[in-house]
Amino acid sequence: MPSLEPPDLDRTDDLMDLEPAEVMARYRAGQLSRREIVKLFGALGLSAMGASLVRQGAVAADDLKLIIWEGYADDTYRKPFEDANKVTVSPTEAGTGDEMFALMRESDGKNYDLVSASSDLPRRLYDAGLLVEIDTSKLTNYGKLYDQFKTPDYITFDGKLYGVNFAWGPTIVVYNTDEITTEPTSWNALLDEHYSGKIATWNYPIQIAQYALLLDPKPANPYELTDEQLAQVKDILVKQRPLVRKYWDLGGEVAELFKNKEIVIADGWSWITLQVKGEGGKVAEAVPAEGVTGWSDSWCISKNAKNYDLALKWADWMIGDEGQQGITEVMNYSITNKEAAAKLPPERQKELRLTDVPTEYAKIHMWRFIPAYDKWVQVWNEATQG
Amino acid sequence: MATRAIGQTTVQRPVESRRRSFGPLVLLPGPLGWMTFFYLVPLGILLVHAFWSVSYPNIDHTPTLTNVRTFFSSELYGRVFLRTVGMALAVTVTDLAIAYPLAFFLAKRVRRYRELMLVLVIFPLWSSYLVRVFAWKSLLGTSGILNSFLIWSGVIDEPVSFLLYSKWAMYIAFCHVWLPFMILPLYTILERIPNNLLEAAADLGSSGLRTFWRVILPLARPGMLAGGLSVFSLTMGDYITPTLLGGPGDQMIGRIIADQFGVANNQPLGAMLVIPVLLTISTVLAISNRSGAMERTAA
Numbered sequence: 001m002p003s004l005e006p007p008d009l010d011r012t013d014d015l016m017d018l019e020p021a022e023v024m025a026r027y028r029a030g031q032l033s034r035r036e037i038v039k040l041f042g043a044l045g046l047s048a049m050g051a052s053l054v055r056q057g058a059v060a061a062d063d064l065k066l067i068i069w070e071g072y073a074d075d076t077y078r079k080p081f082e083d084a085n086k087v088t089v090s091p092t093e094a095g096t097g098d099e100m101f102a103l104m105r106e107s108d109g110k111n112y113d114l115v116s117a118s119s120d121l122p123r124r125l126y127d128a129g130l131l132v133e134i135d136t137s138k139l140t141n142y143g144k145l146y147d148q149f150k151t152p153d154y155i156t157f158d159g160k161l162y163g164v165n166f167a168w169g170p171t172i173v174v175y176n177t178d179e180i181t182t183e184p185t186s187w188n189a190l191l192d193e194h195y196s197g198k199i200a201t202w203n204y205p206i207q208i209a210q211y212a213l214l215l216d217p218k219p220a221n222p223y224e225l226t227d228e229q230l231a232q233v234k235d236i237l238v239k240q241r242p243l244v245r246k247y248w249d250l251g252g253e254v255a256e257l258f259k260n261k262e263i264v265i266a267d268g269w270s271w272i273t274l275q276v277k278g279e280g281g282k283v284a285e286a287v288p289a290e291g292v293t294g295w296s297d298s299w300c301i302s303k304n305a306k307n308y309d310l311a312l313k314w315a316d317w318m319i320g321d322e323g324q325q326g327i328t329e330v331m332n333y334s335i336t337n338k339e340a341a342a343k344l345p346p347e348r349q350k351e352l353r354l355t356d357v358p359t360e361y362a363k364i365h366m367w368r369f370i371p372a373y374d375k376w377v378q379v380w381n382e383a384t385q386g
Numbered sequence: 387m388a389t390r391a392i393g394q395t396t397v398q399r400p401v402e403s404r405r406r407s408f409g410p411l412v413l414l415p416g417p418l419g420w421m422t423f424f425y426l427v428p429l430g431i432l433l434v435h436a437f438w439s440v441s442y443p444n445i446d447h448t449p450t451l452t453n454v455r456t457f458f459s460s461e462l463y464g465r466v467f468l469r470t471v472g473m474a475l476a477v478t479v480t481d482l483a484i485a486y487p488l489a490f491f492l493a494k495r496v497r498r499y500r501e502l503m504l505v506l507v508i509f510p511l512w513s514s515y516l517v518r519v520f521a522w523k524s525l526l527g528t529s530g531i532l533n534s535f536l537i538w539s540g541v542i543d544e545p546v547s548f549l550l551y552s553k554w555a556m557y558i559a560f561c562h563v564w565l566p567f568m569i570l571p572l573y574t575i576l577e578r579i580p581n582n583l584l585e586a587a588a589d590l591g592s593s594g595l596r597t598f599w600r601v602i603l604p605l606a607r608p609g610m611l612a613g614g615l616s617v618f619s620l621t622m623g624d625y626i627t628p629t630l631l632g633g634p635g636d637q638m639i640g641r642i643i644a645d646q647f648g649v650a651n652n653q654p655l656g657a658m659l660v661i662p663v664l665l666t667i668s669t670v671l672a673i674s675n676r677s678g679a680m681e682r683t684a685a
Contacts, residue, residue, distance in 0.1 A: 098648060098649040098651055099648050102647065102651055105651070124443055128443040197547050204649075205649070241634045242634070244634040245633065246551050247634060249629070260527050260528060260530075261528050261529050262527060262528050262547075262551070374440070374442075377649070377650045378460065381462055381642070381650075382461070384634060385462065385466060385635065385641075385642065386465055386466070386635070
C-alpha cells in the first residue's frame with residue numbers, strides 16, 4: 001500500500017540526494033506529487049531554484065558538453081553529428097591541459113561529458129577520480145584503429161581503458177616566410193636576437209620539455225628532468241624573455257599575432273598554420289633538428305557525465321571515417337584510424353606521417369605525465385613572469 | 387576642524403530621517419544574509435584554503451604554512467605584487483589628475499549641457515570592458531592606428547613596438563577604463579561645494595591657486611579618496627588587461643592568482659596570494675574611511 005501513506009520527511013531527504021534532472025523525471029512520470037516537490041524546494045531553502053531545475057532537466061538528456069583544444073568541435077564534423085543524433089554539442093575551448101584539468105576538477109566532472117585530453121593529462125584526471133572506463137564494445141570504429149592506439153599506456157590504467165585516441169601531432173616552429181627566408185633548423189631560432197621582439201612562445205609549463213631538447217647533452221626523456229637540467233632550461237627561458245613579444249595562451253591568439261605582424265616566429269601546431277594561411281598570411285612550418293615534442297589526444301569521458309552513451313557515440317564518431325577525415329582537413333593533424341588513413345591520397349598520407357605510423361610516432365617526444373609538475377610550473381612562472 | 391564645520395553646512399539632512407522607526411529593520415535580514423552567504427562565508431573559505439596544501443592529486447586539509455613559505459622563498463610573488471601596487475598607484479594618480487579638471491568643469495562651469503556631458507562620461511561604461519581593452523590592441527599594435535598615423539605623418543619610419551604588449555599599454559588602458567569611476571565621485575563632491583565659499587575666498591583676495599589649495603582641496607578630499615579607492619582596487623585586482631595588453635614580465639598579481647586556480651591547479655597557494663591584496667586594499671579602505679570618504683559620498 002505505497003501510495004496511501006502521506007509523504008514523510010525522510011522521503012524529502014532521499015529526494016535531496018537525487019540529481020535535479022532525476023527528480024524532475026520522476027515528477028513527470030507521476031511518481032512524485034507536486035506537494036512533495038514543493039516540500040523538496042522548501043527543504044532546499046531555495047524555491048527560486050525551481051526554475052533552474054526544470055531547465056536543467058530539459059537540456060541534460062540531449063546536450064553534450066566538451067572541453068576541447070581549439071578546432072576539435074569544428075562545424076565540419078560537429079554539425080553532422082548533431083543532426084544525426086538530434087543533440088547539441090557545446091564545446092569549451094581550453095588553452096592548456098592544466099586548464100582542462102581545472103575545469104574538470106572544479107565541477108567534479110559534472111559540468112562536462114568529455115575532454116580531449118592530450119597524453120600528459122589522462123593520468124592526472126584518473127588519479128583525481130574524474131574518469132570512467134571506456135566500453136569498447138559500443139565503439140563501432142574501435143577495431144579500425146592502428147594497434148598502437150588501441151590501449152596505449154597514457155590512457156590505460158590498472159588494465160582498463162580510459163580514453164579513445166583520435167589524433168596526434170608535433171609542436172613545430174611556425175614562421176613568417178616574408179621575414180624569414182631561410183627555413184629555421186633549430187629551436188635556437190626562438191632565442192635568436194635577430195628576431196628580438198618578434199618572437200612568441202606558448203605560455204604552458206610543459207613547453208619546458210621543448211626547450212630541454214636544446215640542452216647538451218640532450219636528456220633521454222625531456223619529461224623527467226633533474227633539478228640541474230631544470231635550472232639549465234630556466235636559464236634558457238630567462239635569456240629568451242626579453243626577446244619575447246608575447247607568451248601566447250590560445251592558438252587563435254598566436255594566429256592573430258602573425259596576422260597583425262606583431263611576430264615573425266613562434267612555436268605552434270598545424271592548426272595555427274592553417275588559420276594564418278586562411279587569412280592570407282604567409283607562414284610555413286619547420287621541424288627543428290633537435291627533435292620535437294608532441295601530443296596524442298584522446299576523448300576521455302567524465303565520471304559524472306550526464307550522458308555516457310552519447311559521449312561514447314561522439315568518441316566513436318571522431319574515430320570514424322568522417323571525424324578522422326575532418327581532423328586531417330580542419331586541423332592538419334595525424335589520425336589513428338588505419339582504414340581512414342588508407343583512404344587519403346598518398347601525398348597526404350606522407351604529409352601527415354601516416355605511411356609508417358610506429359616509426360613516425362616514435363620520432364616525436366610525446367607529452368606524458370610529469371611527476372614533478374609543481375616544480376615545472378614554478379620554474380616556468382619564475383622565468384616568464386618574475 | 388574648520389573645514390569640517392563648513393562641510394557640514396553643505397550637507398542638509400532632512401529632519402525626518404532622525405525619527406525612529408522599526409520599518410527599516412525589517413529590510414535588514416535580506417542584505418545581511420546576502421552579505422553573510424555571498425561575501426563573508428566565501429571569504430572565510432578562501433582564507434581557510436590559504437593554510438591548506440596540494441598533495442597530488444588532491445588538497446591536503448592539514449593546516450600548514452607551506453604557502454606562506456612559498457610566497458617569501460620565491461622572488462616571483464613579491465616582485466609581481468610590488469609591480470601591481472606600483473601600477474595601481476600610477477593609474478590612480480593619473481586618473482585623479484585627468485578627472486579633477488573635468489569634474490570641476492562639469493560641476494562649476496557647465497550649466498546647459500551638464501546632464502548630456504555626464505551621460506557622455508558614463509557612456510563608455512555601457513560597452514563591455516573587454517571590448518574597450520581590445521580596442522587598445524588595434525590602436526597600439528605594430529600595424530595599429532597610432533603606428534600607421536605616426537608613419538604617415540613622418541614622425542617615425544618604422545612602427546614602434548613598445549606601445550603594445552608592454553607596461554605602457556596596460557597603463558594607458560587602465561587609465562582609460564577606470565576614469566569614469568574617478569570622475570563621478572569627484573563631480574558629486576565638487577558640485578556640493580557652495581559657490582559662495584569660492585566667491586568669499588576671491589573677495590578676501592585669495593588667488594585661484596590658493597583657493598584651490600585651502601578651500602576646494604580639503605572639501606573635495608572625500609571624493610578624491612572615494613574615486614581613488616575605486617580606481618586603486620579595480621587596478622589591483624585586474625588580470626584581463628595584463629593578459630591582453632601586457633608583455634613578458636608585465637604580469638600582475640591578479641593573473642598569478644588566477645593561474646593558481648587554473649593552470650597551476652594550486653588553489654591553496656592562490657588563496658594565500660589573495661591575502662596581501664586584501665590587506666593592501668583594506669588598509670587603503672581604512673585610511674579613506676578615517677578621512678571620511680565613505681560618509682559624504684555615500685549619497
